[in-house]
Each structure stands twice: as structure tokens, then as C-alpha cells.
Amino acid sequence: MSAALIVKQLQKSFANVTAVQDVSFDVQRGGIFGLLGPNGAGKTTTIRMIMDILKPDSGSIQILDHAPGLGREQIGYLPEERGLYRGLRVLETLVYFGELKGLSAARARERALLLLKRVELDDRARAKVQELSRGMQQKLQIAATIINQPELVILDEPFQGLDPVNVDLIRRLIRELRDEGKTIILSAHEMHLVETLCERIALINRGRIVLNGDLAEIKRQFSPNALEVAPVIGAAGRPGVAHAEPVLNGDGRPRGERITLDPGVTPQAFLKQLIDSGAPLERFEVASVPLDEIFVRVVTGKA
Amino acid sequence: MMFGLTRKTWTIARHEYLVNVRRGGFIFATLIIPALGLIGVIVAAFFGGETISFLDEQFSGATQKVGVVDRSGLFADVPADFSDDFVLYPDESAARIDLLDSRLAGFVVVPADFAAGGTPQAYVRSEGGLSSTIAVESGRLTRFLIRGLLAAQVDPTRLDQVERLLQDDLNPVALDAEGQPTTADSSAIFSAGAGFIISFAVALLLFISIFTSAGYLLRSVGEEKENRVMEVVLSSVTAVDLLAGKVIGLGALGLTQVGVWLLSGVLITGGLGAMAAAATAALNPGILILALVYFVLGYLMFGTLMATAGSLGTSMRESQQIAGIFSFMAAIPWMINGLVFANPNFIVARVLSWFPLTAPMMMMIRLPHGDIPVEDIVISLVGLLITVPVVVWGGAKIFRTSLLMYGKRMSVKEIWGTLRAA
Structure with a gap:
């Protein structure tokens, strides 16, 4: 099966500012892909070119086997700069967006009622949009994004401004979409959420792709030979250990150690050494660096 | 497009x-313009006196006759083709009462010396509005008066001719730059x-x-x-x-x-x-x-x-x-x-x-x-x-x-x- 999205050597400048430079990545069908980057990195410009809202200066995009702009009916897009018709009623809003996506009025209404239930807004169907809270409006926008049951869903900052309860609701919704076989491109700043949702990511910084690939693999690359053990075993003096530091409890007392092994020493070899030495081991795991730490390190050039 | x-x-x-x-x-914005128009009409009528009758006149389409008080003896009766518009009164006071009771659009007093050059005098109510004024200033009243003036002195055929002239508009022929009549029908003025x-x-x-x-x-x-x-x-x-x-x-x-x-x-x-x-x-x-x-x-x-x-x-x-x-x-x-x-x-x-x-x-x-x-x-x-x-x-x-x-x-x-x- 071909990729849902193939972006090749994309380039876009505004006046004297290069917003996107030689950006290439692809998104396989099914699963959740994270398109990450700091503010002003070029994510939104890239997404707008994918959505045919902006034209690239050069490069190519193939989306669901089409050029951008074709097959809009199979794509759902939640932009970062989003709004709603404030004077319109909730149900009317969804029906209108459904019709714009090519649904008949009757089908759009049917889907709208279903989705309002799914995002827990069914009791507000007759309310005007301006009467909804910001979080409710956000859920309505997400419902509008998927009203046409798109194959590909692009969500730009879907968690922005949501309380934890609604964050959880949207996270579940995204997972359900993935389970239905949809492809989701997620752009978000909440790295802990990206970490729990995405299988693959691309990180854009200053208009260029600086990281691209399987998330677990990237995390491994950023934490080579890092381990966490418990309890404290006095790792600093042991052979093969380059660096060790305590991991503290909430009360400030050490509950274990974070260890960095010498190059060439594998975690398996070190574990064998600990067992052979009779160390009182309760926990041993290959440590991974949190995504937000990777993000900061890459963006600040400390990677 | x-x-x-x-x-x-x-x-x-x-x-x-x-x-x-x-x-x-x-x-x-859509309703304010008609509303202002309607208000304008009502206010004009209100200051004219009788709002209801004014609106009634405007919208019902009913027309009132013009009274004729004849002192000249030229209008013994109203010719059949004028009877829908004019009614004779024996004296001015009767006509005045009917006018003030809104039974007449107006009335006209034809003086005794009308045939010798006397001028008829028309009366309307100050609250009578546009329809009263139109009634007494219309060409129809002029024709009625001319008919009375000439009936006894002019050959009926000639009288008909005069009336036709009064009744029909002149139908001008439009000339182009070369002075030729245009083919387009330049009907009435x-x-x-x-x-x-x-x-x-x-x-x-x-x-x-x-x-x-x-x-x-x-x-x-x-x-x-x-x-x-x-x-x-x-x-x-x-x-x-x-x-x-x-x-x-x-x-x-x-x-x-x-x-x-x-x-x-x-x-x-x-x-x-x-x-x-x-x-x-x-x-x-x-x-x-x-x-x-x-x-x-x-x-x-x-x-x-x-x-x-x-x-x-x-x-x-x-x-x-x-x-x-x-x-x-x-x-x-x-x-x-x-x-x-x-x-x-x-x-x-x-x-x-x-x-x-x-x-x-x-x-x-x-x-x-x-x-x-x-x-x-x-x-x-x-x-x-x-x-x-x-x-x-x-x-x-x-x-x-x-x-x-x-x-x-x-x-x-x-x-x-x-x-x-x-």
C-alpha cells in the first residue's frame, strides 16, 4: 500500500524569509504521525502546503495518491488558526462543514448527531456556537474535522486550551480513529501526549527536518547505554560504568541510580556482571529520554 | 461566471x-426603508387631518365625485358620460355640507356670468389631500366646463372634435439626424x-x-x-x-x-x-x-x-x-x-x-x-x-x-x- 503522504524537498519563502527548506518526509497509512517543532519552525506552513492552502515554491507533495487540492473529501483538517461561525447553531455548523466536505445534507446531519454524542455535546446541538465554552468549541471543531470520515486527519494543536478531562477525551478519540484504520498527522506541543500517541515523528526546526523516524528508535538513539536501576547499588565504582547519579524520591532520598555505560559495554553484559556480583537488584531497565528533553536538546543544538 | x-x-x-x-x-435595514415611507405617508395624512379616510382613499381606490353648483344655467343636467364624476347641487351650502362630510372630493361654483367670461371657483377640504386636489384640477373638470359653455352655441360635431383634441395626447413622430422619421415607435410623450x-x-x-x-x-x-x-x-x-x-x-x-x-x-x-x-x-x-x-x-x-x-x-x-x-x-x-x-x-x-x-x-x-x-x-x-x-x-x-x-x-x-x- 502506498504512503498516505509523501513530501519531497519542499521549499517555501515569504518575502525574504525562508519558512520551509528542503523538507522531505513520508507518512505511512494507518497510525499516528507526529509533526513537531517549536513555534515558527515551519510546521503550519508545511501543513498549509499539504492542504493546498499555500503553494510551495518548489518540491512535491503526494497526498492519498493525489496532488494537493484533489481529494479534499478524504482529508480532515483542524488548523491551528481556527474559528467557527459564532452566530450559527452547533448542529447547523456541523451540517454546513459536512456539506462542504461533499456530504449530502441528510448524511451530514446524521453524522453530526453521531459525532456530537461522541464529543459529549449532544445536549448543546441547538445552542449557538457563541454560547459554548472554549473547550466545547474546540471539541466541536474536532467533530467538524472528522465529519466526513476522512482517511487522513491532520490535527494542528488539537489539545490547545483543553482541560485534562477533555484532553483525555480527545486523546481517546484520536486512538479510536487510529483503530478504525485512519491515518493521523498530529502537530502538538504537549510532548507527553505525543509520546503516548505517536509511533513515528518528524521534527522541524527553522524550516528544516532535523529528526525523522520511529519514535522508539529515536528515543533509543538519544539515550545510548543509559540504564536505571534500583535500589542504590554503588554503581560509580563498578567496571564499565562511565557515569552514575542517584534518582531521588519525592522526599529527597535516593531510590535508585541512573547509569551511563562506557561505550562498547552493552546493558546485557552489565546486567550479567551485576547478577554475578550478587548486587541486590530490584529493578533494571534501559532508560529512555523523555521526548520533551529530546525536543529541547535538538532545538537548542545540544543534541 | x-x-x-x-x-x-x-x-x-x-x-x-x-x-x-x-x-x-x-x-x-430591509424593513426600515418601507417603514419610514409608510410613516411618512401616515404623518403627512395625519397632519392633513384624517388619517383613516386618507389611507382608505389611498388603498381602497374609491373615487369621490365633484359637486357642481350652477348659477349660469348652462348645466341643467350632467351629460351621461360625465355622470360618474360630477353631481349637480342646487346651492353652495348643500355642496359645502357634503364636502365637509367627505362625500365630495370638491365642488365647483359656476358663476352666472360664466358664458360672458366669469371664472368658476373650485373648493376642496384643506384635509382632503392629494386626491381632492387632483379631482378639481383634472382635465376632466375642464372638459365638463367646456362642454357646458359651448353646448348651446357650437355644432355638436365640432364640440366632439374639440373634446377629442382635449382627450387625446398628441402623438409626436421622432426625427433622426437626417430629419427622417425613425422606425422606432415614438409613442406618447x-x-x-x-x-x-x-x-x-x-x-x-x-x-x-x-x-x-x-x-x-x-x-x-x-x-x-x-x-x-x-x-x-x-x-x-x-x-x-x-x-x-x-x-x-x-x-x-x-x-x-x-x-x-x-x-x-x-x-x-x-x-x-x-x-x-x-x-x-x-x-x-x-x-x-x-x-x-x-x-x-x-x-x-x-x-x-x-x-x-x-x-x-x-x-x-x-x-x-x-x-x-x-x-x-x-x-x-x-x-x-x-x-x-x-x-x-x-x-x-x-x-x-x-x-x-x-x-x-x-x-x-x-x-x-x-x-x-x-x-x-x-x-x-x-x-x-x-x-x-x-x-x-x-x-x-x-x-x-x-x-x-x-x-x-x-x-x-x-x-x-x-x-x-x-
């Missing part, structure tokens, strides 16, 4: 129409005059309609930009679909508003409506068709320009300032309206007819005068047929780019760059 209209275009057009037709502002007035009124209404709709376009686009809805919409439809849908939907909205004003005008003025209808029948269909062509082209051009202006501004106020440039261009022909009346083919009017931004309005003003050089029509239409697609094409491109620029207005350089981009 030159682009194929998609189903989405009609969806947007319907949405724009239905959302805006329900707006309080639209309903208020009334028809020609009324035809001009109606043509002019149609042109004025179309002008109002263009700018009412263009104003709605400006506001609609400006609001959607402020509300940040545009990017969501543009992910589902093309900029051309969106622009075309708005132009159609809000054009229909403007026509609805003007239609309501027109209809209410006919209803409020009662008889004037019937006169207008009669005059419309005398309207040159060629002029009407041309006016509609200029209307459509003018609306497409100004509608697109207004929508583009709406997308360019960072706020509604700024958008309105940009749109003001185009409104001013369109208003220039109306500023020199008086000069066009004097001479519809003077050089400034002709040049403004050739310039696309002023052509629709200028030609709509000139057309009712007739006798417009064919080359002016051809140049203006060709100019518009070239300009409108360019404006729509360029407008859609600028529209798409500028809609996504929040808090920043496109510079002239950026606009040029957008137009040059593929």
Missing part, C-alpha cells in the same frame, strides 16, 4: 444567503418620459443593489477573517468556490433587499405602482437587457473587489477603508449625473464609459437617455468582459493568500508577488 460552478459553490451561496437574511441588521424615469430608476436600483451586496461581501469576508473560520473552509473548498459562493449568495441577498424596497414602494404609493407598471411596459427592452448585462458585470467586478478588500484588511475598519477606493470609483458617474442629464454624450461621460471601473454605472445612467453611440457600448462591454475575468482571477489569488495573514496586511509588493506566482 467563467469558472465552472461546483455543488460546493451553491452550498456556500445558500449558506451565505440564509445566514445573512436572518441577521437582525439585514432585517432592520407620457410613455417616453415615464420610460426614461423608469429606466433611470431601474439603473439606480441596480446600482444600489450592487453596492448593498458588495457591502455584505465586504463584511462577510472581513468577519470570517476575524473569526479565523477561513482556513477551515479553505481546507474543504477552493478559494474560487468560496469567492463565487459568496458573490452569488450575497448578490441574491442584495437583490432581495432591493426587491422588498421596490415592492413596498409600489404598495405604499398605490396608484403610482400601477403607473410604473404601465410605464415599464413602454420601456425599451434593449435598454433593459443592456442594463442587466452591465448590472451582472458590474456586480461581478465590484463584488470580487469588495471581497478581496475584505480579505486584505486586518480589521473590518481597515477593510472598509480599502473598499472605499472602489466605492469612490463607482460613485464618480453619479457625481456628474446632472451633466449627463444635459448631454449624455459629452466627452467625460463617454471616457468614463470606456473605463471598466466606472463603465457599469456610467452606462446605466446614460442608457435611459437613448441615442448612445454604439462604439461606447462596444468598448465598455469589451473592457468589462476582459476586466471581470482578470479581477476574479487576481481577486481569488489575493483572497486565498491574504485570508491567512492575521494581524498583517499584504504589502503592494506581496500582492504583486502573489499575482505573479503560478
